[in-house]
Amino acid sequence: MSNDVNTLTRDDYLSDAVWQAEREKIFHGGWVLAGAGQRLAPGNRSVVNIAGESVLLTRDLKGFLHAFANVCRHRGSMLCEGHQESTQGSLMCPYHAWTYSLDGKLIATPHLDDTDVDKSTLPLWQYHLREWEGLIFVSLAADPMPFDQWLQRHAGEMTALARFGIADLKAVAHTVCDIAANWKIVVENYQECLHCTRVHPELVDLVPLYRSGWVTDHSRDDGGADLSRGNTMSDQPMDLPPLPGVTGADQNSYFGATYFPNGFVDVTGPSVVISTLYPDGPNRTVMTMDFLFHPDAIATPGFDPQPIIDFNVLVGNQDNVVCEAVQRGVTSKSFDHGVLTPKDEGVIWFTQHYLGTMAES
Numbered sequence: 001m002s003n004d005v006n007t008l009t010r011d012d013y014l015s016d017a018v019w020q021a022e023r024e025k026i027f028h029g030g031w032v033l034a035g036a037g038q039r040l041a042p043g044n045r046s047v048v049n050i051a052g053e054s055v056l057l058t059r060d061l062k063g064f065l066h067a068f069a070n071v072c073r074h075r076g077s078m079l080c081e082g083h084q085e086s087t088q089g090s091l092m093c094p095y096h097a098w099t100y101s102l103d104g105k106l107i108a109t110p111h112l113d114d115t116d117v118d119k120s121t122l123p124l125w126q127y128h129l130r131e132w133e134g135l136i137f138v139s140l141a142a143d144p145m146p147f148d149q150w151l152q153r154h155a156g157e158m159t160a161l162a163r164f165g166i167a168d169l170k171a172v173a174h175t176v177c178d179i180a181a182n183w184k185i186v187v188e189n190y191q192e193c194l195h196c197t198r199v200h201p202e203l204v205d206l207v208p209l210y211r212s213g214w215v216t217d218h219s220r221d222d223g224g225a226d227l228s229r230g231n232t233m234s235d236q237p238m239d240l241p242p243l244p245g246v247t248g249a250d251q252n253s254y255f256g257a258t259y260f261p262n263g264f265v266d267v268t269g270p271s272v273v274i275s276t277l278y279p280d281g282p283n284r285t286v287m288t289m290d291f292l293f294h295p296d297a298i299a300t301p302g303f304d305p306q307p308i309i310d311f312n313v314l315v316g317n318q319d320n321v322v323c324e325a326v327q328r329g330v331t332s333k334s335f336d337h338g339v340l341t342p343k344d345e346g347v348i349w350f351t352q353h354y355l356g357t358m359a360e361s
């Protein structure tokens with residue numbers, strides 16, 4: 001057969017013009033994953049970088065999540081940094097101490113009274129936010145496509161995960177890694193397993209399907225892949241109860257779904273891992289992982305998620321090495337594009353979906 005399906009081009013991976021167009025059409029025009037909502041208890045606040053825009057996430061004391069531009073309405077100082085756990089219902093600008101409630105109202109302006117500043121006209125600039133199955137989705141567009149429509153159109157496979165009850169889980173760990181590669185190279189790598197035998201010896205030992213080069217088991221119609229042992233994504237036996245939504249044959253299976261443009265969700269027995277990509281220019285992607293467990297598992301005597309965290313970080317680091325090698329490779333003057341084979345079916349889907357989205361007006 002001929003190699004008639006191509007990868008994206010050199011320019012698609014490297015060019016600043018393509019990156020600017022992606023920001024406009026996808027990362028600032030659509031709905032992006034912004035991590036696990038379970039990480040934000042009431043009072044907490046967290047800053048995320050959505051394709052170069054600093055976005056402040058808060059959960060107010062009533063339990064509602066909000067997304068704002070991370071900038072003060074007074075003279076434009078950045079408001080917060082990183083992830084902050086707090087039980088307070090307000091946040092204060094570090095410059096002149098203007099203070100905002102966690103739902104964005106300006107509530108205090110020290111040294112200034114109501115004749116100096118009309119607080120009611122200066123709330124934080126707010127973005128659209130939707131909490132779906134415990135995950136945070138944000139849109140920076142003024143008038144975005146309704147979230148449910150976006151999800152159906154761009155990430156329909158995610159809806160199959162609703163049966164696992166992810167919203168009921170608790171976040172127990174958060175990891176961050178910095179990858180010197182274009183976000184699309186990271187997504188493409190997740191979409192195929194032709195690299196798995198070579199790159200992930202520990203993973204193919206646990207998920208024998210991956211030795212075949214397929215990432216999807218076409219003999220099953222539920223999207224699952226069998227585990228060779230136990231019910232956890234770890235290299236040692238663990239005795240943890242599976243999620244309440246993981247029953248029957250699901251208990252010894254792995255399920256994965258991709259959110260377009262920037263997330264992966266992995267469900268295995270007792271745990272869910274949410275991977276979120278935060279592209280920062282054409283050559284850099286920060287990836288976070290949130291590790292979620294059910295309260296019943298967390299209450300198990302001796303509960304220790306570390307083997308699952310370690311295994312996922314090991315596999316993730318193995319992927320990062322090859323993604324960075326691709327990023328360096330595609331800078332070659334000779335590289336115009338690569339080729340895709342039948343077992344790259346997930347990469348083919350992503351490539352075509354990406355190009356279709358970018359071509360929309």
Ligand code: FES
Pocket residue numbers: 072073074075076077093094095096097098
């Ligand atoms: S810039 Fe924030 S209070 Fe002045």
Ligand SMILES: [Fe+2]
Pocket residue numbers: 189190195196199200318319
């Ligand atoms: Fe991999």
